[in-house]
Structures are given as structure tokens and as C-alpha cells.
Amino acid sequence: MSDSPRSILDQMLCFEVYSTEHAFSRLYKTLLAPLGLTYPQFLVMILLWETDDQTVNGIGGQLGLESSTLTPLLKRLEKAGLVTRVRDAEDERRVRVALTEAGDALRKEAKGIGTCVAQATGMPEAELKSLLLDLRKLRNGLASHGAAAD
Amino acid sequence: MSDSPRSILDQMLCFEVYSTEHAFSRLYKTLLAPLGLTYPQFLVMILLWETDDQTVNGIGGQLGLESSTLTPLLKRLEKAGLVTRVRDAEDERRVRVALTEAGDALRKEAKGIGTCVAQATGMPEAELKSLLLDLRKLRNGLASHGAAAD
DNA sequence: TGCGATTTAATCGTGTGCGATTTATTTTGC
DNA sequence: GCAAAATAAATCGCACACGATTAAATCGCA
Known part of the structure; x- marks a missing residue:
């Protein structure tokens, strides 16, 4: 990427x-x-933690x-020994995903990552927060549009 | 997605x-x-248009x-009859990608898409513009961090 | 001039993502 | 109580996306 020549892409939010x-x-x-x-595996781990x-x-x-998307991803996490996947006895259609000890232990390793990313942005916290809210507004707009078309 | 239960993800800009x-x-x-x-094919077409x-x-x-990433994508565009891929006679290492007539003609079909997306966001133009600039600032921060680590 | 370094695409393996379909299970409606 | 509808996950085919590697062409410098 770096220094692209000026292009119409520069005007496109998407x-x-x-x-x-x-x-x-x-x-x-x-x-x-x-x-x-x-990264997607990390998101799953965050939810389970x-x-x-x-x-x-x-x-x-x-x-x-x-x-x-999730089934193969979860199988990879299972293979890595971080989660277990077992059919729910109450409802055999469901598969319950749970942390193993190793998966739980990994939480500590991941402690610093959030602040590390925040620092990497080089932007003050307040600005990041307002950007997050603006993006959420945008995403909700896009999603509701998609839903309305159904 | 829709209505997620409150989660730590809601605080994560990424x-x-x-x-x-x-x-x-x-x-x-x-x-x-x-x-x-x-969508990535569309981006390539925008650049060529x-x-x-x-x-x-x-x-x-x-x-x-x-x-x-691009080589297979461009081959698909070529297969669809939208672009040609030919070795540059000046420098045989390079491959030049050019529009076919069909590729050029497609430009007209794509005319309304930009404004259509803008409307789908449900946000005023000024807000979208400022969001774009904030995102660029963020992206530059992230990119420069990555570059600095090299 | 000639050979090593660089540049340019292409190739390969892995990992998302999605839509459409399939299979198994549960819920429902009669 | 049982067939039809609905739900949950898995499977399949296709299309990105990247890092590492490879092959070919060009450049650069001794």
C-alpha cells in the first residue's frame, strides 16, 4: 500500500x-x-474466556x-488442544464448545495484546472510542439495510 | 450478529x-x-476504469x-472476458492488465453503485467523510507501526 | 562483459468467509 | 402420537488473503 497515487478509491469509505x-x-x-x-480464532477465545x-x-x-466458517475453525482450536467440542445431551443438535485447561491458561499470555494494539494506532483513547461509535452506527445502518431487503 | 449480548468485543475497535x-x-x-x-474484483475494475x-x-x-492474491483474481477476470493479461514487451517480468471492450462497457452498469451504498449507510455525507478521514488516520498509524517493526 | 543482486509474477499450502445443501434432532400442529 | 416444519451443525464448492518459495528477466557494478 504505502503511498498510492491519488485515486477514486481514496474517496470510498468501503x-x-x-x-x-x-x-x-x-x-x-x-x-x-x-x-x-x-485473529478469528482469537475472537472465539475472547468469547470463551x-x-x-x-x-x-x-x-x-x-x-x-x-x-x-466456525466448524472448521473450532476443529482447528480443538486440534490445538484449546477447546473441546461435545454434543449437548439436552439437545443433540447442539455442539457445546468449552475451554480446556490449556485454553484457559492462554488467557494470561493474551493479557497485553489489547493495550499493545491501542498503542500501535498512535491515537488517543478518546478518539478511538468515538471512532468505534461512529463505525457501529455505520455498521448498524448497513445491516438494517440488508435486513430490510429480506 | 444482530443483538449480541454485551461483550468485551463491544469495546474492541478492531x-x-x-x-x-x-x-x-x-x-x-x-x-x-x-x-x-x-468486491475485490470490483476494486480492480475501478482502478482500470x-x-x-x-x-x-x-x-x-x-x-x-x-x-x-491478485494473480488468481486477475485470471478470473480474464476468464470472464473483462480484462487481458499480457507480458510487457519492454520488460518481460511485468504483466500488463488492460480492459477488454466488455470490461470497459461494464463501467456504465456500475454507475449507480456508489450512491446506492452511501444511501444504505443511512448517514449524512459529511459524517461519512469525517469517518473516512479518521479511519485513514488509524490505518496510517497501524501501517507505520508495522513498518517500524521491520 | 559478466555475474550476483534485485525485481516481477506465479505457485503452493493454510486459513478464513459465504451460500447452498445435507443430516440429524427437536418442535409444532393436527 | 405422528408427520411436517423448524433448528443446529456439518459439508461442499468457490473466492479471497498471506507467507514462503520459485522461476524468469533485468539491473548494477566490478
């Missing part, structure tokens, strides 16, 4: 979101490499991901 | 960017389906994408 997402992704890649996690033992749909609802 | 990117992606999917384009006949690296530099 492209700014698109490339900012890539920038975050690249930063997280280096931060998460020691933990052996990808907060509330252990959730269903696939429960996780997907919070992240906005389909089971077609 | 997740807001991540999910806003998905929201844009879903919206563009429906808008671009009639053109037979994906603006400046025809560019190298793979030239396009990649503007989009922040590697040749490992």
Missing part, C-alpha cells in the same frame, strides 16, 4: 474500511503468532459468522 | 472494523451480483494486495 481491516489483521498476525492463534461453554450458533451470533 | 467490513461485503455482494463481480493498462504490482500497490 475501501478505507477494507484496508484498515487488513492493517489490523497484519498487526494481529505478529502479536498472535506466539500464541499460535489467528468471558463465558465458557457456548454453542456454535451462540458464538456465531456474536461474531457474525456462519457454522460453515 | 472487531468493529472487522464486522463493518463484513457488513460492506454483504451489501456489495448483492449489488455486484448482477455484474458478476466480487480510471487508468487502463496497469501492471500487477501497480494494482497491488494501490489495493495493498500481493501477487499471490
Whole structure:
């Protein structure tokens, strides 16, 4: 990227979101490499650290991901020994995802990452907070549009 | 997504960017389906509509994408009859990507998409513009951090 | 001039993402 | 109580996206 020649892309908000997402992704890649996690895997772990033992749909609802994305991802976390996947005895359709000891222990390793990212932005906290709220407003607008079309 | 239970994710700017990117992606999917384009393909077409006949690296530099991403994508555009890919006679290492007539003609079909997306956000133009600038500031911060680590 | 370093695309392997479909289970409506 | 509808997860095919590597062409400098 770096210094692109002026282009119509510079006026497009969607492209700014698109490339900012890539920038975050690249930063997280280096931060998460020691933990052996990808960014989406990290998001799942954050949810489980907060509330252990959730269903696939429960996780997907919070992240906005389909089971077609989550199932393979969760299998990789299982293979890495961080979570267990077991059919719910109450409702055999559901699969409950829970932390293993190793998965729980990883929480400590991840402690500093949040503040590390905040520092990497080079922006004051208040500005980041207001940007977050503006983005949420935008996302809600886009989502409601999609929902209205159904 | 919709109404997630309150979670630590709600405080994370990176997740807001991540999910806003998905929201844009879903919206563009429906808008671009009639053109037979994906969103990254659309970005490439925008660059070519603006400046025809560019190298793979030239396009990649503007989009922040590697040749490992672009080469298959460009081959799909070529297969769809929208662009040509030919080795540069001046420098045989380079591949020049240019619009076909069909690729150029598609420009008209894409005319309304920009304003359509702007409307879908449900936010006033000035707000979108300031959000774009804030995001650019954030992205530059993240990128410079990554560069500094090299 | 010629050879090593650099540049440019392409290739390969891994990991998201999604839509459409499938399978198994539970809920419902009669 | 049982067939139809609904729900949950998994599966499949396709399309990004990146890092590492490779192959070919060009550059640069001794």
C-alpha cells in the first residue's frame, strides 16, 4: 500500500474500511503468532474466556459468522488442544464448545495484546472510542439495510 | 450478529472494523451480483476504469494486495472476458492488465453503485467523510507501526 | 562483459468467509 | 402420537488473503 497515487478509491469509505481491516489483521498476525492463534480464532477465545461453554450458533451470533466458517475453525482450536467440542445431551443438535485447561491458561499470555494494539494506532483513547461509535452506527445502518431487503 | 449480548468485543475497535467490513461485503455482494463481480474484483475494475493498462504490482500497490492474491483474481477476470493479461514487451517480468471492450462497457452498469451504498449507510455525507478521514488516520498509524517493526 | 543482486509474477499450502445443501434432532400442529 | 416444519451443525464448492518459495528477466557494478 504505502503511498498510492491519488485515486477514486481514496474517496470510498468501503475501501478505507477494507484496508484498515487488513492493517489490523497484519498487526494481529505478529502479536498472535506466539500464541499460535489467528485473529478469528482469537475472537472465539475472547468469547470463551468471558463465558465458557457456548454453542456454535451462540458464538456465531456474536461474531457474525456462519457454522460453515466456525466448524472448521473450532476443529482447528480443538486440534490445538484449546477447546473441546461435545454434543449437548439436552439437545443433540447442539455442539457445546468449552475451554480446556490449556485454553484457559492462554488467557494470561493474551493479557497485553489489547493495550499493545491501542498503542500501535498512535491515537488517543478518546478518539478511538468515538471512532468505534461512529463505525457501529455505520455498521448498524448497513445491516438494517440488508435486513430490510429480506 | 444482530443483538449480541454485551461483550468485551463491544469495546474492541478492531472487531468493529472487522464486522463493518463484513457488513460492506454483504451489501456489495448483492449489488455486484448482477455484474458478476466480487468486491475485490470490483476494486480492480475501478482502478482500470480510471487508468487502463496497469501492471500487477501497480494494482497491488494501490489495493495493498500481493501477487499471490491478485494473480488468481486477475485470471478470473480474464476468464470472464473483462480484462487481458499480457507480458510487457519492454520488460518481460511485468504483466500488463488492460480492459477488454466488455470490461470497459461494464463501467456504465456500475454507475449507480456508489450512491446506492452511501444511501444504505443511512448517514449524512459529511459524517461519512469525517469517518473516512479518521479511519485513514488509524490505518496510517497501524501501517507505520508495522513498518517500524521491520 | 559478466555475474550476483534485485525485481516481477506465479505457485503452493493454510486459513478464513459465504451460500447452498445435507443430516440429524427437536418442535409444532393436527 | 405422528408427520411436517423448524433448528443446529456439518459439508461442499468457490473466492479471497498471506507467507514462503520459485522461476524468469533485468539491473548494477566490478
